[in-house]
Amino acid sequence: MPVEEARKKVWLVDSKGLIVSSRLESLQHFKKPWAHEHEPVKGLVDQIKPTILIGTSGQGQTFTKEVVEAMTSLNEKPIILALSNPTSQSECTAEEAYTWSQGRAIFASGSPFDPVEYDGKVFMPGQANNAYIFPGFGLGLIMSGAIRVHDDMLLAAAEALSSQVTQEHFDKGLIYPPFRNIRKISAHIAANVAAKAYELGLATRLPQPKDLAKYAESCMYSPAYRNYR
Template identity: 70%
Template sequence: MSVKTERTVVTGIASVVLAGLIAVLKLLGGTLAEHTFLFFGAREAGTGIVELIALETSKQTKAPLEAMHKKIWLVDSKGLIVSSCKNSLQHFKKPWAPEHEPVKDLLDAGKAIKSTVLIGSPRVERTFTKEVIEAMASFNEKPLIMALSNPTLQSKCTAKEAYTWSQGHAIFASGSPFDPMEYNDKVFVPGQANNAYIFPGFSLGLVISGAIHVHDEMLLVTTEALAEQVKNKNLDKGLIYPPFCNIRKISGYIAANVAAKAYELGLATRLPRCDNLLKHAKSCMYTPNYRSFR
């Protein structure tokens, strides 16, 4: 099994973002198909996230992937990506250029399509301005703001800005860590969309099953397994990812689900399948126990 490093990183970002979106539906209501996504950033990392969201939405609705193109919109440095600019687009952007009049910037794009979710991936700091956040809050009861850039200095906006500019209505997650903050006597806990939620468990699932290929359905089951680890007590604080202190438990659960999918798809080579994949995954984890010396 050989996967290019760049593609693997993109896949990890996409998986953790999608997991957050699935988890947050408990707060926002509706299904993925009922929300409208606006992406600032149309490089391969951004379109990689888009493709996985479209794949999961298509899986849930049984609708073709093409049906997702009017629910997922991208903005690059020249404005909203639409069909009239297709001839000048890179190949990975072209599928995401629906019919729409040109829109020059992120603020006007959000207003035009009434996005419920705003996601930013390129390293261009402070692009989620006060006007952009206020607009999102004006047509959404609980806008989801995902400012994925890192390091912290290159974040699209800070957690404090997202919460204060939305008057405490935004749900915020970022690529960089931000401390919890209090606003109007309520404590908000920002989530961090970190690849470390995905890679240990996903890789372990491949190893314990002896998978010979990585299939899209393995990525989807990874995101679903991560989302299932988000509890109501986390969501009550606006946290759309499980606490990172539980990473071993999270990774074991993901590994078991990935391995199960590998066996289901006929891609596993470690036969026969063991009866309890979760127990087996945990037993294969390295535990750093050291002898004490005096």
């Protein structure tokens, strides 16, 4: 999809409301490409009818009961991503998202939340955190000796992470694999990033290892300390 078409599907809201073309003169330069032809709107879901809410503003409690209920009325499975940290600044809690959506929300947050029981079902909130990508991505660059970072390598990391989510995870409401498996996840990401570096001709550690996943695991540090007492 051309970037111009992709931008039409993304609507941004700042402290003054929806980012629209009538505000162009006062907008910061990085917001201007996202200004749509639309009347100014203050609310999050007024008129736009979004399928996904992504909160990254650091403004706590902006995904109110009314907002989540409106999202639920518009979508069978509303996606609510309350990504702001710390927990006190999260746009809503996991319990609020599941309760206000009657257990239909697909929820992830920047801060960890405990499992939530609603209507006899236990939901496992996902933690949308850069700890999933960055360690494996960095390891993939190091083990391949990549001389440059290419967009396709970032895409390879994202695809590697998403491939670790199973149907069992989806059934529990998770859109990320359990964080307890982070070392295995990181090795898988590293292998995919390194493979893309070799494919693009950006790797300098030659020849390419036959099994990049096993090689990634061998490159990982294991914190094992002797007991001196």
